[in-house]
Amino acid sequence: DTGVSQDPRHKITKRGQNVTFRCDPISEHNRLYWYRQTLGQGPEFLTYFQNEAQLEKSRLLSDRFSAERPKGSFSTLEIQRTEQGDSAMYLCASSLGQSKSSYEQYFGPGTRLTVT
Amino acid sequence: DAKTTQPTSMDCAEGRAANLPCNHSTISGNEYVYWYRQIHSQGPQYIIHGLKNNETNEMASLIITEDRKSSTLILPHATLRDTAVYYCIVRAGAGSYQLTFGKGTKLSVIP
Numbered sequence: 351d352t353g354v355s356q357d358p359r360h361k362i363t364k365r366g367q368n369v370t371f372r373c374d375p376i377s378e379h380n381r382l383y384w385y386r387q388t389l390g391q392g393p394e395f396l397t398y399f400q401n402e403a404q405l406e407k408s409r410l411l412s413d414r415f416s417a418e419r420p421k422g423s424f425s426t427l428e429i430q431r432t433e434q435g436d437s438a439m440y441l442c443a444s445s446l447g448q449s450k451s452s453y454e455q456y457f458g459p460g461t462r463l464t465v466t
Numbered sequence: 467d468a469k470t471t472q473p474t475s476m477d478c479a480e481g482r483a484a485n486l487p488c489n490h491s492t493i494s495g496n497e498y499v500y501w502y503r504q505i506h507s508q509g510p511q512y513i514i515h516g517l518k519n520n521e522t523n524e525m526a527s528l529i530i531t532e533d534r535k536s537s538t539l540i541l542p543h544a545t546l547r548d549t550a551v552y553y554c555i556v557r558a559g560a561g562s563y564q565l566t567f568g569k570g571t572k573l574s575v576i577p
């Protein structure tokens with residue numbers, strides 16, 4: 351099964367390096383979301399895909415961040431020239447594309463990024 | 467988005483009902499109330515949602531006041547595994563499917 355998977359689970363990188371995270375959603379889900387969570391805070395929305403189209407991006411998503419979802423299946427989130435402030439848990443979620451049920455988002459375990 | 471207000475933390479004895487309140491006094495008529503929880507080091511988990519009527523599923527019950535300005539999530543028989551941060555969320559703006567999380571309520575179930 352099934353659930354949303356994310357890889358890697360943990361990533362330690364040096365400031366200035368680029369990192370890429372992968373998310374595999376639940377197979378029949380056409381909507382995919384990325385969130386970021388810092389210590390003691392709730393998750394913050396970053397971006398949203400419907401199939402392969404990126405339909406919404408938060409102002410939190412600076413130019414150093416880019417997300418893709420080729421072929422509407424898995425998604426990648428890349429951070430270029432990482433900064434210490436990028437240290438956080440990056441969460442991926444997916445949902446079915448049907449009105450109210452689209453709010454039932456299923457989350458993966460997250461990728462914890464530490465920038466040193 | 468309608469904003470929500472939740473207590474920072476609550477304790478509940480194991481086996482007792484846990485009642486988690488949420489205030490959403492600026493909620494609009496077509497906005498749903500959703501509850502998610504996040505167990506330590508895991509991603510958030512959907513619990514339940516509702517519009518006007520009370521709702522119940524295998525995990526919890528959701529009681530929404532008649533004026534819809536507040537709601538209560540009820541875990542009928544709390545267990546140690548229910549220790550988590552509980553988030554009350556009201557639907558994001560028109561055309562958006564993002565979830566807007568606050569800081570939530572840290573529920574500690576005590577043996």
